[in-house]
Amino acid sequence: MVKSVAAPQAKGKSAEDKIFGANNRAVALTEKLGADKVINGTVGSMLDEDGNLIMLDVVQKAYKALTPKEIVAYAPIQGYPDYLEAAIDQCFGESRPEGYIRACATSGGSGVLHHVIHNYSEWGDEVLTSDWHWGAYGSMCNDNGRKLREFELLTPDGHFNMESFKANVSDMVAKQYNTVIIMNSPANNPTGYGLSDSEWDEVLAFLKDVVKGKDKNIIFVSDVAYLDYSGEKHECRKFFKKFGNMPDNVLIVVAYTCSKGFTMYGQRMGAMICVTPNKDIADEFVAINQYTSRATWSNSNSAAMKVMANICKDPAKVAELDAERAKYFHLIQERADLFMKEADECGLKYLRYISGFFITIPMEGSQKVCDELEKENIFLVPLGKGIRLAVCSVSKKKIHGLAAKIKATLDAVGAKQ
Structure with missing residues (x-):
């Protein structure tokens, strides 16, 4: 029996969830094999086409212009x-x-x-x-x-x-x-x-x-x-x-x-x-x-x-901010459109997507499908009723062909949509 001194309402709590767990495994494999060998579709942050975390230029410049007081004051x-x-x-x-x-x-x-x-x-x-x-x-x-x-x-x-x-x-x-x-x-x-x-x-x-x-x-x-x-x-x-x-x-x-x-x-x-x-x-x-x-x-x-x-x-900085946001909005839409086009072509169903960071592929047995995909160095997030793909962070190059791989894995394990 595990020793515990936590109060009754706190016993059994655990911080790591499926998103962070899958991401941690993807990061570890990327360090071992290289970024070009791994598809990490778990990250809920914007990455550019080279896989770098995006920080808007206008925000970077504003950070560098802060005074010490602005940084450390209560x-x-x-x-x-x-x-x-x-x-x-x-x-x-x-x-x-x-x-x-x-x-x-x-x-x-x-x-x-x-x-x-x-x-x-x-x-x-x-x-x-x-x-x-x-x-x-x-x-x-x-x-x-x-x-x-x-x-x-x-x-x-x-x-x-x-x-x-x-x-x-x-x-x-x-x-x-x-x-x-x-x-x-x-x-x-x-x-x-x-x-x-x-x-x-x-x-x-x-x-x-x-x-x-x-x-x-x-x-x-x-x-x-x-x-x-x-x-x-x-x-x-x-x-x-x-x-x-x-x-x-x-x-x-x-x-x-x-x-x-x-x-x-x-x-x-x-x-x-x-x-x-x-x-x-x-x-x-x-x-x-x-x-x-x-x-x-x-x-x-x-x-x-x-x-x-x-x-x-x-106002000039706000205009710069708006332009950068629009640029990345269109990039995410291009990735999503590519995935949905290829999903339609191979018969992979997905929930209605309008905009945003994620697309969901509904299915039974999502954990089993994700486990099999990880054997091919593809990391996605298993949900209760489907799989989440972060189009905000997967490049168009890696999106290409991904729907077909998911569909093939889904069929191979007998998962139903």
Whole structure:
């Protein structure tokens, strides 16, 4: 029997997940054989066509221009005011919704999710998200004494499953005082799906209706981690306008991150942004969440906030930022288009992809398929109902022929789609 001194609720926890495990094996093999001999489709960061981690040029220059004080000073718990203003502006762009809008700095987008789960759901509550989701959602819920509940994201023909969404929300509203919903759109991880305008309209109209006249609340978390690589800058943000004019008992919280849009993955910088028609709710949002920041990680990364704020103060730098993002958005789309074209040619099914870092191949027996692919030096992420491919990090040269290899392996092991 393994000796343990952990408290009962902490026993059995383990940090390594399937993504990091597969990536670690891919990295080790790459060091042994060379990068040209390994396909690592696990990395959720942008890599260029030579396999190098991308840091936007405008961000590199802004880092090098920081003063010592900007690098090492303690930041305010809520975050620097100029950073918070920049985060709101970068998030919403021309589609800022009506209402009271407040922001608090967080440790990446993960910090937003932690705070919402911690402060807006109760011990033992369920938190709702789609069946296709980032695996850390479940860990965050479990570590806070909550349970992650799933609705079916897609219908068989590849559209948003409104029926499943409504049924799950209605059931939760009947049982809980607060219903926290995490919606990762656009560029859903792991599918690349995003809600259409009409789907957003129906979702938000339903949320208003389901708590109308009730002493119940909806806390709707819009996880936009991949926003800046989901489409044309202004077009992909238009749905934010729909977040205005919601009732008092539907609080919108946007999970904004600098990880992807500013390529500051490891700097752990984000912001939680609320939209509400009620000033008291907005003031409470700041008060309780900056308190939890103080009680969790204290204050946020000063250097990262200053880099972002300094870029956003200069229109020329913002233009450079936009151009670089557009360049890499198109590169990712080219990789995705190539994979989908070849998948269609060989009969490999994939979930509906619109934009984003990942494509998902649905199947039974994903672990067995991934294990076999690793024998061919191909590393992908096994999910409960499929395999995730990171088109953000696999070059077009390596994408070419990959669909056929996956299809052949799938058939060889007898996995079903």
